[in-house]
Amino acid sequence: MLGQQRYIILADASYSITAYNLKIWESFTTEIPTQVKGGKGPFICFVLGGPGSGKGTQCAKIVKNYGLTHLSAGELLRREIASNSEYGTTILNTIKEGKIVPSEVTVSLIQKEMESSDSKKFLIDGFPRSEENRAAFERIMGAEPDIVLFFDCPEEEMVNRVLNRNEGRVDDNIDTVRKRLQVFKALNLPVINYYARRGKLYTINAVGTVDEIFEQVRAVFAALKLVTE
Ligand SMILES: Nc1ncnc2c1ncn2[C@@H]1O[C@H](COP(=O)(O)OP(=O)(O)OP(=O)(O)O)[C@@H](O)[C@H]1O
Numbered sequence: 001m002l003g004q005q006r007y008i009i010l011a012d013a014s015y016s017i018t019a020y021n022l023k024i025w026e027s028f029t030t031e032i033p034t035q036v037k038g039g040k041g042p043f044i045c046f047v048l049g050g051p052g053s054g055k056g057t058q059c060a061k062i063v064k065n066y067g068l069t070h071l072s073a074g075e076l077l078r079r080e081i082a083s084n085s086e087y088g089t090t091i092l093n094t095i096k097e098g099k100i101v102p103s104e105v106t107v108s109l110i111q112k113e114m115e116s117s118d119s120k121k122f123l124i125d126g127f128p129r130s131e132e133n134r135a136a137f138e139r140i141m142g143a144e145p146d147i148v149l150f151f152d153c154p155e156e157e158m159v160n161r162v163l164n165r166n167e168g169r170v171d172d173n174i175d176t177v178r179k180r181l182q183v184f185k186a187l188n189l190p191v192i193n194y195y196a197r198r199g200k201l202y203t204i205n206a207v208g209t210v211d212e213i214f215e216q217v218r219a220v221f222a223a224l225k226l227v228t229e
């Protein structure tokens with residue numbers, strides 16, 4: 001049975017764009033993250049949400065509007081499969097099962113992309129999917145995200161979107177999507193709650209038109225003054 005209910009996130013530690021009007025919300029964000037203010041490392045935004053919650057769709061709009069470099073962990077893994085790399089078959093089987101690929105593999109793909117880019121602003125989509133992913137990124141990259149966007153969407157809506165995606169993905173079928181939802185709840189929600197406790201989480205209501213949802217995202221970036229700097 002798929003729920004209409006939203007996931008329970010530590011609401012008092014997460015900025016919810018729909019729950020407050022922008023004026024009230026801005027009062028929470030006087031502390032601009034150091035990397036936005038000109039610290040040493042690049043600005044890093046993790047983008048999280050269940051399967052089909054609209055992460056990739058919104059990332060495309062963020063790239064267009066704010067010029068961040070988009071790295072989708074899932075896309076990097078699919079590219080690895082297509083290139084017949086030594087890990088290709090293992091990655092393919094893991095994705096078909098809706099499970100999580102070992103963190104060292106995924107982090108090393110992200111690391112390669114970040115290190116070969118001269119971008120100062122990264123949008124890392126679909127990562128970290130587990131505490132193990134999160135810890136591996138911090139250990140290998142020696143960095144943490146400045147902010148984390150969480151696209152909060154009811155399960156029924158996510159399933160409908162995935163089953164209507166039509167991009168030929170091996171995991172866009174009802175069996176895999178059910179497994180991915182279980183993995184999302186068991187492994188990804190704890191990470192989302194971790195960032196809520198750290199005051200880095202911005203929860204976006206992922207129901208509505210693509211443009212309506214992007215208006216909430218725009219409010220986050222506008223308040224962070226990360227407008228194509
Ligand atoms: N607001 C929306 N309303 C209706 N459909 C949407 C909306 N946003 C995205 N979609 C559609 O839903 C499908 C899933 O979106 P998208 O690929 O962006 O999700 P995702 O979170 O990246 O999923 P995954 O984790 O599986 O990669 C796509 O076909 C997309 O066009």
Ligand SMILES: Nc1ccn([C@@H]2O[C@H](COP(=O)(O)O)[C@@H](O)[C@H]2O)c(=O)n1
Binds near residue numbers: 096
């Ligand atoms: N950090 C990650 C991200 C993804 N995967 C695997 O890829 C599948 C598709 O990911 P999308 O972000 O494109 O939805 C996902 O279900 C995982 O099997 C991963 O292992 N680790």
Ligand SMILES: [Mg+2]
Binds near residue numbers: 056074
């Ligand atoms: Mg995606």
